Amino acid sequence: MKAIIFFILFTILTPCFRGQYHYQGLMNYLENRMIAMEERIALWHEQNNRYNADLSEFRQQSTDLLEKLAKEYNKVRLDMEGAGARVDRVEREMDYIETKNPPKPCVKAADKMVEQDVVVKERNKDEFFEVSVCVNLVSSIRAMKILKRLGSPKGVWTKDARSAKVYVFNSTSDNTLYEFNSVRELSASSEMSKSRQITLPSAWNGTGHAVFDGFLYYISESSELRVIKYDLKNGTVADSAVFPIEDNSPVYNLNPETLVDLIADEDGLWALYPSGDTINLAKMDSNSLDIEQMWDTACPRSNAEAAFIVCGTVYVVYNTKPPSRSRVQCVFDVNDMVSSGEAPLVYFPRRYGTHSSLKYNPEERQLYAWDDGYQIIYKLALKKKLWAIMPPPEE
Missing domain, CATH: 1.20.5 (Single alpha-helices involved in coiled-coils or other helix-helix interfaces)
Known part of the structure; x- marks a missing residue:
């Protein structure tokens, strides 16, 4: 149990x-x-x-x-x-x-003209022909004024010596020209469009343009290199001519867009163009565009950035590819009356890059420069050429 x-x-x-x-x-x-x-x-x-x-x-x-x-x-x-x-x-x-x-610049002058007595004798020869009767020579840059920055890194701004109007060429190839009534108006303007716009019949080439006596002279490149004379008052092409150049190299190696540089000074219209490794000069008739005379300046194209002419004397400005100080290093006088000791060695104040253009105004005695989009004015100090201030020889 x-x-x-x-x-x-x-x-x-x-x-x-x-x-x-x-x-x-x-x-x-x-x-x-x-x-x-x-x-x-x-x-x-x-x-x-x-x-x-x-x-x-x-x-x-x-x-x-x-x-x-x-x-x-x-x-x-x-x-x-x-x-x-x-x-x-x-x-x-x-x-x-x-x-x-100053060191000796590159100057093409006859050896016989170095001594003053020889200069006087050459000056009074019957067969001597003066291309330029002006006697001024650039001695230095007296002052500089940076007006403003307007437009492309390269361009041109210039004035007609007989007018207050200012003309702006923005860039190295276009067909629109900007006209301002004065430098003051350009300085006060914030845009190009506020100016009078002139449409040219063809696009310009480079930065070698000149305004002289109411006309615009510029280089137009299509199948051939042609100089155009444009009437700024009437808005018509007054004349044109083929520029007799076979070398399509730039006249200044540091500004490869400019094949021919047209320049106006006290004596009229000039043209600088390349010839091999050097720069050549031509005196042009501003009315007919005929070439009256030609010279080999012996100024090298290498490291050249721009040039200007004062009283028939060419001043070629040089720089380096990495931008440094612009300087006048080669001088050529069409009358062979500038000796090596007399030719100036002018240095520009160091700015932004290299000059794409330098345009001389003989009435104001100043340069209108374009440097990396900045519009700059250089006031020049002038002196008399040595042969112009020498007393005449005794009979």
């Missing part, structure tokens, strides 16, 4: 023991997982604290480095300002030295 009762109790209680064992195992598993999670959280907190410490140290180091960098920057800036001031002082001293002791 007891055995039967024990069997019945065992049968009844066995499932209860099994359920209690299963529940205890689940609790042990959950407890182990919680312990593992707590360990990982503790590890994360430890790593996070370490990262925060590293970040704080990095921020402190960055702050210290930035402070040191700011101090070094201020030191370098002060050193550069000091160096700039010293360079400016050296350039002024160089200008003074170059003015007092």
Whole structure:
């Protein structure tokens, strides 16, 4: 009987023991997982604290480095300002030295004209013919004025010597000419479109244009190189002629767009054009566009950027491909009356790049220059040529 009762109790209680064992195992598993999670959280907190410490140290180091960098920057800036001031002082001293002791420029003049007595004799020969009767010679640049910056890096602005109107050629190839009533109007204008716009019958080439006595003279290149004479008052083409040039190289190597440079001075219209490695000069009839006379100036085209003519004397301006200081380094006088000792070596104040054009106004005795889009005026100091101030020979 007891055995039967024990069997019945065992049968009844066995499932209860099994359920209690299963529940205890689940609790042990959950407890182990919680312990593992707590360990990982503790590890994360430890790593996070370490990262925060590293970040704080990095921020402190960055702050210290930035402070040191700011101090070094201020030191370098002060050193550069000091160096700039010293360079400016050296350039002024160089200008003074170059003015007092100029080296011999490239001048094509007859050897017989170096001595004054020979110059006087040549001056009074019956067969001597003066192309230019003007006696002024450039001695230095007296002042400079930067008017404004308007337009493309390369271009031309110029004035007719007999008018107050200003003409602007924006870029090296276009057919729209901008006319301003005065330099003051150009200076006050913020846009080209506010001026009078003149549409030319053909596009110009390069920066070798000239305005003279109410007419525009410019080079138009299509199948051939042609000089166009345009009446600015009537808006018509007054004449045109093919320029007799076989070399299509630029007249100035630093301005490859300009094949011929037309220039007006006290004596009329001139043209500078390439011939091999040098620059040639032609005197043109402003009415008929005929070429009256031609010269080989012996001035090299290499490193030439522009030129201007004053009283029949050509002044070729040179620079370098990495822009430096523009300088007159070659002078040629059509009358062969400028000796090597008399020819000036003129330095331009250092500006932005290289001149794309230099146009002389004989009435104002100043140059209208275009330099990297800036319109600049150079006032020239002139003197008399040596042979013009010498007394006549005794009979």
